Amino acid sequence: MSGKAGTREPGPLVLHGRSFPPGRPLVMAIVNRTPDSFYRPGLTWDVQAALDRVRQVVGEGADILDIGGVPAKPGGEVTAAEEIRRVVPFIGTVRAAYPDLVISVDTWRHEVGRAACEAGADLLNDSWGGWDPELAGVAAEYDVGLVCSHAGGLPPRTRPFRVSYQDVMAEVLGHVLGLAERAVRAGVEPARIVIDPAHDFGKNSWHSLEITRRLGEMTATGWPVLLSASHKDFIGETLGAGIEDRLSGSLAVTAVAAWLGARIFRAHNVTETRQALDVVAALRGDLFPTRAVRGLA
Amino acid sequence: MIVRAAVCPSPPLLARDLTGRVDVLPEMREACARAVSRLLAASPEVVVITGAGPATASWDPDGRLDLSRYAPALRTHGKPGLPLSLGLGAMLLDMVGHTGPRRLQAVGEGAPASECVQLGASLAGIAPRVALLAVGDGSARRSSAAPGHLDSRAAAFDASVERALHDGDMAALVSLDRELARDLLATGRASWQVLAGALANGDAPDVPRGGATVPVGEILYADAPFGVGYLVAVLEPERIS
Numbered sequence: 097m098s099g100k101a102g103t104r105e106p107g108p109l110v111l112h113g114r115s116f117p118p119g120r121p122l123v124m125a126i127v128n129r130t131p132d133s134f135y136r137p138g139l140t141w142d143v144q145a146a147l148d149r150v151r152q153v154v155g156e157g158a159d160i161l162d163i164g165g166v167p168a169k170p171g172g173e174v175t176a177a178e179e180i181r182r183v184v185p186f187i188g189t190v191r192a193a194y195p196d197l198v199i200s201v202d203t204w205r206h207e208v209g210r211a212a213c214e215a216g217a218d219l220l221n222d223s224w225g226g227w228d229p230e231l232a233g234v235a236a237e238y239d240v241g242l243v244c245s246h247a248g249g250l251p252p253r254t255r256p257f258r259v260s261y262q263d264v265m266a267e268v269l270g271h272v273l274g275l276a277e278r279a280v281r282a283g284v285e286p287a288r289i290v291i292d293p294a295h296d297f298g299k300n301s302w303h304s305l306e307i308t309r310r311l312g313e314m315t316a317t318g319w320p321v322l323l324s325a326s327h328k329d330f331i332g333e334t335l336g337a338g339i340e341d342r343l344s345g346s347l348a349v350t351a352v353a354a355w356l357g358a359r360i361f362r363a364h365n366v367t368e369t370r371q372a373l374d375v376v377a378a379l380r381g382d383l384f385p386t387r388a389v390r391g392l393a
Numbered sequence: 394m395i396v397r398a399a400v401c402p403s404p405p406l407l408a409r410d411l412t413g414r415v416d417v418l419p420e421m422r423e424a425c426a427r428a429v430s431r432l433l434a435a436s437p438e439v440v441v442i443t444g445a446g447p448a449t450a451s452w453d454p455d456g457r458l459d460l461s462r463y464a465p466a467l468r469t470h471g472k473p474g475l476p477l478s479l480g481l482g483a484m485l486l487d488m489v490g491h492t493g494p495r496r497l498q499a500v501g502e503g504a505p506a507s508e509c510v511q512l513g514a515s516l517a518g519i520a521p522r523v524a525l526l527a528v529g530d531g532s533a534r535r536s537s538a539a540p541g542h543l544d545s546r547a548a549a550f551d552a553s554v555e556r557a558l559h560d561g562d563m564a565a566l567v568s569l570d571r572e573l574a575r576d577l578l579a580t581g582r583a584s585w586q587v588l589a590g591a592l593a594n595g596d597a598p599d600v601p602r603g604g605a606t607v608p609v610g611e612i613l614y615a616d617a618p619f620g621v622g623y624l625v626a627v628l629e630p631e632r633i634s
Contacts, residue, residue, distance in 0.1 A: 381466045383414075384413045384414050384466070385413035385414070386413055386414050386415055387412060387413050387414070387415040387417060388406075388411060388412050388413040388417075388464070389406060389412065389417055389619060391405075391540070392404060392405040392406040392411055392412070392463065393404050393406060393533075393539075393540060393618075393619030393620065393621045
């Protein structure tokens with residue numbers, strides 16, 4: 097920690113014993129162990145389908161796997177025990193099959209986080225803004241990463257209802273930097289902390305567009321920024337597009353966020369996201385073209 | 394006089410850094426390195442690089458190619474205005490570790506054959522042992538994907554140059570049609586004619602042919618993978634007994 101309160105020097109993100117420097121964007125592939133997530137519900141509810149998906153996204157160049165057992169939207173209760181049943185054995189299977197892969201678990205509950213870490217998870221992706229204050233302690237205990245996000249104070253699995261902010265980005269920054277500080281105090285290694293504005297969580301579409309436009313304010317804090325925008329409603333509302341027609345919009349948001357310095361990109365479409373990120377990296381000068389011949393022959 | 398001469402092409406992609414993460418035409422770059430190494434093996438007192446430029450002019454021998462003109466992201470700056478051919482020739486010399494004297498001599502891209510031959514003859518005389526590197530390309534109209542699209546005359550033009558270099562036929566190089574070469578976007582024409590003038594210098598002044606030496610050529614590379622004719626050759630001035 098250095099500089100103004102809550103910021104850090106930009107530096108490597110350390111997960112699973114590996115060090116990821118700034119300038120190397122990471123793709124976090126989504127694998128839902130749910131029957132009812134918003135995008136293609138039930139696609140990987142079946143264990144074999146989920147393992148096939150893992151093999152596919154690893155082959156497509158995913159750096160991180162994000163495994164979730166509870167959809168964000170309201171619905172039938174998923175207890176901690178049920179969530180553990182959905183994700184933890186699966187994490188164990190993936191860990192055994194892919195010893196080098198960075199595995200994230202999408203959960204807000206410390207019980208689930210603990211069981212996931214026992215099974216080999218490397219990152220606790222808390223999309224619900226630190227609802228369970230004991231989760232950071234689990235990250236510290238197991239020396240794994242923690243995502244500090246902003247959900248506008250909403251309880252997990254609730255939708256925003258007439259939310260408003262004087263300044264949404266200021267609110268997001270205040271909250272996630274506070275969580276990051278709390279995590280450091282709890283013993284989480286700063287190099288393992290990620291911040292996430294959490295598009296759509298506790299936000300209407302205007303808010304999500306605003307935090308994207310101003311994402312540079314988040315990246316300027318020095319903490320690695322996670323973008324989790326793939327196929328979300330703010331893209332659908334922006335385009336007037338249904339759930340299946342949001343890939344182009346997702347890639348546009350990805351490109352802008354990458355340009356503004358986000359470092360982790362949670363995505364359903366790994367190949368397309370990787371390609372978009374590679375183009376932005378080349379635009380930024382972080383990556384040279386694969387093969388440049390045009391005009392040079 | 395000329396102790397050995399070489400011909401190399403001048404595409405920017407000869408500079409490894411310009412092609413990005415993947416190497417492009419490493420075999421051509423290796424052929425160039427072999428050719429330039431052979432120049433040095435002849436123990437020259439000075440290596441003269443000649444290639445087309447906007448005007449006939451001598452350049453600072455410490456000049457290096459400004460790669461940032463082609464790839465700003467590389468931020469590798471060099472001598473502003475140094476012609477591509479001379480910059481790539483200098484790069485090739487650096488690549489094989491040449492640290493001795495060098496001269497960078499541009500020849501005006503539109504210079505008539507007589508001027509080129511004369512320049513070559515004078516370059517051959519700047520030291521008792523001169524190595525000459527002529528940098529330039531064949532037609533950039535060798536295929537429909539070529540930078541200048543397809544010109545049906547391009548292949549024959551390039552073949553005639555290749556044959557002349559192989560046979561040491563300096564007269565054929567001198568007689569290359571300047572207008573045709575310009576139409577075919579063959580940037581090597583002027584430099585090859587400088588080469589002809591230099592190699593014909595020998596012990597007799599009656600250029601281009603019939604002097605005391607006759608060059609013997611060896612082609613190390615000849616292809617047009619991107620529709621531009623690339624030639625790598627080494628020429629030895631063999632004394633006629």
